[in-house]
Structures are given as C-alpha cells and as structure tokens.
Amino acid sequence: MNLRGRNKVSPEFSMSSMTDIVFLLLVFFLLTSPSITPEALDLLLPSAGGKTSTQGKVTVSISKEGVYYVDATQATEEDLESRILNTLQGKEKPTIMLRSDKDAAVSYSVKVMDIANRNKIQIVLAVKNN
Template identity: 45%
Template sequence: MELKRRNRVNAEFSMASMTDIIFLLLIFFMITSSAISQSAIDVKLPKADATETSAQDPSTVTIKEDGTYYINDKAVPKENLESYLVNVLKNETTPTFTIRADGNTKHKDVVFVMEIAEKHKYNLAIATTQE
C-alpha cells in the first residue's frame, strides 16, 4: 500500500522581504549621507582611499597653492587668520571647521591652520576627493 505524504516542502522563495530590506537600506544611506560642499574658490583637493564622510561643517578654511587663506570664501591675511577664525567660531557649541587645501599647497601652510585648531581645541576635518 502506497502512502502519500501530506507535508510537501515549498520550493518557492519570496523576494518581498529582500526588496523591503534593500529599500530600507537605501533610505538609511540617503538620509545619513552628507552633501558635498561646493565653494567658489577652485582648489584641486588631494585624493584619498577612505570612503568615510562626515557631516558638513559650517566653516571652511581654504588654502590655495600660492599660500593664500580664505575663511568661508573670504580672503584673510595669514597674520589675521587666527583672530578671524576665533571670531567666526565663537558662538558654536562644538567649534568645527574643514581645511580645504590644494594638493600642491605647502605642508607648513596646512600645519599652521592645524596649530590654530589645536591651540583653541577646535575639531577639524581635512577635505579630500575620492579616487
């Protein structure tokens, strides 16, 4: 006597849950990613391998190849840079700014700005472009 099994394994796979997960991940990455800040001053940023990004900072110190400094697209002489930067960041709870230096900028110019950040305990980020 031949007995038939009543329990059969369903070989179908539902993709509905997979598409829900992909959709949620897409929304998450769109919300948490930050917009790339555009500036009127044209500098060629160095390349970086890291893909880590951070939130957009309200203040930017740009250093051109010839050693001229700009704070939020306004030219500032080197001797007045520290006082102007302190004045710009004085009302922020966590003072943070981004250094945008041309790839051919002298190292001492970038270190000069980093020393100002260290002296006043400012957070800073260095802008690069992805390869």
C-alpha cells in the same frame, strides 16, 4: 454586403508624451539635486579612499600660492586666527574644515592645524574621493 467598420484603430504609439515625461523628470532631478561644490574656489584636493561627513562650521581653504580663505573670503596669515575664532564664536562643537590644494606647501596646513590645536577646535581635512 460589407459589414466591416470603417474606423480602424491604428497600432502606432506616439512617443511625444513619453519624451515630455522624461524631460520633466530630468529637469526635476537637476533642480532638486544638491550643489556639489562648496564655495567657488578652484582647488585640486588630494585623493583618499574614505569619506567623512561633517557639518563644517567654518571652512578654511588654502590655494597653492599660500593664500588663505575663511568661508570664501580672503584672509591674511596674521588675521587668520581671529577670523576663525570670530566665525566659531558661540558654536556648540566648533569644527574647521580644511581644504588645502594638493600642490600647497604642508606648512600652510600646519599653521591652520596649530590654530585648531591651541584653541581646542576639531579639524577635518577635506579630500577628493577616488
């Protein structure tokens, strides 16, 4: 007489449910992670070891050709100061985040720093972390 049961439990493990969970976690973290690139200008920033965090009220970007951008919209050299002041009007702690290409002439950055100094505006130089 054979008393053993015919239903045997299989010791195999199905990986399909595990891969579904891993895929869902990957999609979740990709969608909830913050965007790394502020604005969409392709600038090569100089490197530095420190890190500065600020709530940049206005971003001034300078390309290596000397083209100025105020919050990702192009500005002429003559119009630069008025555009910055209009953007910062009524702000509690006016701050300029200066993003200058590493190959841009220093005179372009000095012009923006001079505008900030004349108008008593704090300025932060954006750099790429090592």
